[in-house]
Every structure is written in C-alpha cells, then in structure tokens.
Amino acid sequence: MVTAADILAARERLTGYLRPTPLEHIPQIGGNVWLKLENTNRTHSFKIRGALNAMLSLDEAARARGIVTASSGNHAQGVAYAAHLLNLPAKILMPMHTPKKKVDGVRRYGAEVVLFGANYDETELEGRRLEQVEGRTFVSPYNDARVVAGAGTIGVEIIEELPEVERVIVPASGCGLISGVGLAIKSANPSIEVIGVNALSAPALYNWLNNKQLPQVWDTLAEALSGEIEIGSITFDISKQVVDRCELVTEAQIAHAMHWLMVNAGWIAEGGGSVGVAALLAGVIPLDERPTAVVISGGNVDEATLKQIFS
Numbered sequence: 001m002v003t004a005a006d007i008l009a010a011r012e013r014l015t016g017y018l019r020p021t022p023l024e025h026i027p028q029i030g031g032n033v034w035l036k037l038e039n040t041n042r043t044h045s046f047k048i049r050g051a052l053n054a055m056l057s058l059d060e061a062a063r064a065r066g067i068v069t070a071s072s073g074n075h076a077q078g079v080a081y082a083a084h085l086l087n088l089p090a091k092i093l094m095p096m097h098t099p100k101k102k103v104d105g106v107r108r109y110g111a112e113v114v115l116f117g118a119n120y121d122e123t124e125l126e127g128r129r130l131e132q133v134e135g136r137t138f139v140s141p142y143n144d145a146r147v148v149a150g151a152g153t154i155g156v157e158i159i160e161e162l163p164e165v166e167r168v169i170v171p172a173s174g175c176g177l178i179s180g181v182g183l184a185i186k187s188a189n190p191s192i193e194v195i196g197v198n199a200l201s202a203p204a205l206y207n208w209l210n211n212k213q214l215p216q217v218w219d220t221l222a223e224a225l226s227g228e229i230e231i232g233s234i235t236f237d238i239s240k241q242v243v244d245r246c247e248l249v250t251e252a253q254i255a256h257a258m259h260w261l262m263v264n265a266g267w268i269a270e271g272g273g274s275v276g277v278a279a280l281l282a283g284v285i286p287l288d289e290r291p292t293a294v295v296i297s298g299g300n301v302d303e304a305t306l307k308q309i310f311s
C-alpha cells in the first residue's frame with residue numbers, strides 16, 4: 001500500500017527535476033474554483049511525476065534491462081522523457097489510434113515507439129507480454145506504487161498552496177492519479193471531498209465504485225482516460241478508500257469544456273484533462289461556496305482535435 005510517507009519521499013526525489021505547477025484562481029467558473037495546471041508540467045501532463053519517480057527508484061539491474069510501457073500517450077511521453085534524463089533504453093507501446101502529437105512527443109526523447117492494438121487494453125497486454133519475453137522492466141501508467149506516489153505530489157502541492165481547500169476534483173482512468181492525489185489530500189484532512197470524473201465513454205472508476213457495467217467507447221475526446229483497470233491493480237483498493245464519488249460527463253460536455261478553457265482561461269487542455277471543468281460547467285458537480293481545486297491533468301491536443309472543437 002502507498003502511504004503519505006511514500007508521497008513525501010517522491011516529492012523529495014523529484015525535487016531538482018520538476019517544479020510545482022501553478023494553482024490558478026478561475027473566478028469565471030466560480031468564486032472559489034482553482035485549476036491545478038498539470039498541462040504546464042514537463043511533457044504537458046501529470047504523468048511525468050509518476051514515471052520519473054518510478055524510474056529514479058529502480059535499482060541498477062532493473063535499469064540495465066531497459067524499460068517497457070503501454071500508454072495512450074501522456075505516460076508514454078513521461079517514461080520517454082525520464083528515460084532520456086537517466087540514459088535508459090525504453091520501448092513504448094501505444095494504441096494505433098494515438099494522436100500524432102503524442103507519438104511525436106515520445107520519439108522526440110529518443111524512445112522506441114511501437115504502435116500496437118486497436119485500444120489501450122490490447123496495448124497493455126502486449127506490453128506485459130514483452131516484459132516477460134524481453135526481460136524489460138514494465139512501468140505501469142497506474143498499477144505501480146511508485147507511480148501512484150509520484151502522482152500524489154500534486155495533492156501535496158494543492159494543500160500547501162490552498163490549505164483551505166474543501167473539495168478536489170480529479171480526472172480518473174486507471175486511477176493512479178486520483179489514488180495518489182486522494183491519499184495526499186485525505187492524509188492532510190480526511191474531511192476534504194475527493195471527486196473523480198470519468199468520461200461516459202471511459203467509465204472504469206464509475207463502474208467500479210457503483211457496481212455498474214457501462215461499456216468502453218474507444219472513439220472519444222478523452223482517449224487518455226480510455227481502458228479498463230488492470231485486474232489486481234493496487235488502485236482498486238486505494239480508490240475505494242480515498243474517492244468519495246465519481247461522476248460522468250458526455251462528449252459534448254467535454255468538447256464545451258475544452259473550448260471554454262481555451263477561450264476564457266487561455267489554456268489548452270486535452271479531453272481527458274478537461275473532464276473536471278466539464279462537470280462543473282454542466283452542473284454535473286454543482287458549484288457551491290467550498291474552495292475547490294480541479295486537476296487539469298494534461299494539455300496534449302493534436303491539431304485535428306483542436307479544429308474539431310472550434311468547428
């Protein structure tokens with residue numbers, strides 16, 4: 001199990017590599033709403049935190065075997081960047097439908113890209129196969145205590161900059177992000193509400209918490225949230241402990257949030273990173289007077305998607 005001490009150790013480990021990301025007050029949404037802008041992080045996503053923490057934690061034997069991972073894009077770029085910093089060989093498996101901008105971002109850091117699978121679940125299975133066949137070290141996007149601890153450093157930063165926070169809204173997929181943030185937040189103050197947001201097209205956490213079986217729809221603006229949670233993932237138990245509830249937003253609501261953030265806040269946020277704002281703008285999560293932090297988890301959007309949003 002990941003602990004608050006693990007998160008603080010991750011923060012110490014990442015110091016010198018990453019700076020805290022901005023927490024920006026956005027009164028246009030509500031008087032007590034702040035955005036935690038992980039789209040301003042290295043590789044324009046929160047994923048660098050977990051990937052780098054995991055790889056800094058590896059022993060020399062694991063590093064020498066090389067790295068393999070599976071990702072729809074942001075974790076892939078995080079692993080590629082971390083491997084570049086540490087001079088490690090990395091093979092990155094990405095679904096065939098991954099936006100070109102994310103594929104190019106991985107190649108920019110010198111990692112080997114393998115496009116495999118019609119969806120993330122197929123890609124992850126192949127990554128796990130290569131872990132066994134090639135002896136590489138698999139760095140999961142979420143099912144890894146070191147990755148969860150790295151993501152948890154976001155929660156530490158929120159508490160430090162906004163100690164009066166009473167509600168934190170977090171995009172959710174495999175739940176490495178919300179598990180880490182939730183652990184950090186609940187360790188500081190168990191009364192703070194932690195709300196996950198799924199795309200209706202990618203309802204893994206919502207299904208898990210509510211015993212539902214809504215289907216995955218792979219054609220979605222929130223492709224970074226797509227995929228089921230790996231069987232046996234540590235994030236199942238953690239999310240049960242730290243997530244108060246999970247809400248769903250539609251494709252139209254996500255598109256509106258992406259457009260709203262560009263026009264009104266001046267930020268480019270990808271579909272998966274915009275779901276918290278989508279939930280507030282649509283009233284899925286009602287606005288109230290409680291100080292609220294919304295995690296914008298990433299900003300890697302390709303040109304075709306931007307044109308789609310503006311049209």
